[in-house]
Amino acid sequence: METTPQSPADEKPLVFLAQPLFPEFAAALAGRYRFVLAAATSAEARVLLVPGLAPVTAQQLGRLPALELVAGTSVGVDHVDLDTCRSRGLIVTNAGPAFAVDSADYAVGLVVAVLRRVAAVDAYVRRGRWAADGDYPLATKVSGKRVGIVGLGNIGSRVARRLAAFGCAVSYHSRSPKPASPYTFVPALLDLAAGSDVLVLSCALTDETKHMVNREVMEALGKDGVLINVGRGGLVDEPELVRCLREGALGGAGLDVYENEPAVPPELFDMDNVVLSDHRAVITPESIRGALEVVTANLDAFFSGRPLVSPVQL
Numbered sequence: 001m002e003t004t005p006q007s008p009a010d011e012k013p014l015v016f017l018a019q020p021l022f023p024e025f026a027a028a029l030a031g032r033y034r035f036v037l038a039a040a041t042s043a044e045a046r047v048l049l050v051p052g053l054a055p056v057t058a059q060q061l062g063r064l065p066a067l068e069l070v071a072g073t074s075v076g077v078d079h080v081d082l083d084t085c086r087s088r089g090l091i092v093t094n095a096g097p098a099f100a101v102d103s104a105d106y107a108v109g110l111v112v113a114v115l116r117r118v119a120a121v122d123a124y125v126r127r128g129r130w131a132a133d134g135d136y137p138l139a140t141k142v143s144g145k146r147v148g149i150v151g152l153g154n155i156g157s158r159v160a161r162r163l164a165a166f167g168c169a170v171s172y173h174s175r176s177p178k179p180a181s182p183y184t185f186v187p188a189l190l191d192l193a194a195g196s197d198v199l200v201l202s203c204a205l206t207d208e209t210k211h212m213v214n215r216e217v218m219e220a221l222g223k224d225g226v227l228i229n230v231g232r233g234g235l236v237d238e239p240e241l242v243r244c245l246r247e248g249a250l251g252g253a254g255l256d257v258y259e260n261e262p263a264v265p266p267e268l269f270d271m272d273n274v275v276l277s278d279h280r281a282v283i284t285p286e287s288i289r290g291a292l293e294v295v296t297a298n299l300d301a302f303f304s305g306r307p308l309v310s311p312v313q314l
Contacts, residue, residue, distance in 0.1 A: 114228070149199075153203070197224065209235055211235070253275075
């Protein structure tokens, strides 16, 4: 799709908002663009900026007949009606490059925390049980584990490099092999799980990947296996996850995302082999600044007719 520069030159480009901007974004972008909340029909809006995970529906897109670009500020874009974007030839961008490093760091942190029972030991010591009951039971090592990564994109590839430095044997599953990757491609998710001690989810949520990690996959991962999810909660069948953990069919889990956030299955709260966090893997002050740079670069590129920085393949 071709884009043409905004005119007149002294008029700030118009950008519609799916919801109000974050304070950091508003302060940085206020002098560059004219922002209008997308609460009504607009015949002139060419860009829709989507702060956070605000839903973008077909109905909302239908009120913007001149729309060309849906600019996201997040990694995933499952909150956007991609079918409608595809059918209309709209461009969609995300801010994935800004969040990849912090997400990968966090994923590795969850791997370590679950395998070494860091959170459980911390709680044990704080409750005074070390002095009263003796040492907490030993937990398994991280180095040398077989790690399967689902989605070898910006985040997954960084997780792979970090865990390879631990001496882990890394393999991956994705839509297609990555010819430049030094890691082993496994075409079937079930086979990846069966051959892994740790399964890390870092792929996008789509119709094809929803509940891809079902009971069969978790049972293949096994009673000593660990599931790490920094992708999207909907990748996992949560009720089956709870059952597998409760029954001992799965060894542990590190979860940063959930299917119906902010709701978390309460059965997980008392499980020592589970580490929970509140969808924060991607967010640090540094990543927010990085996301702002990516979003600004995409908007500037669009309005000047240059190639976009982070287009999403639809």
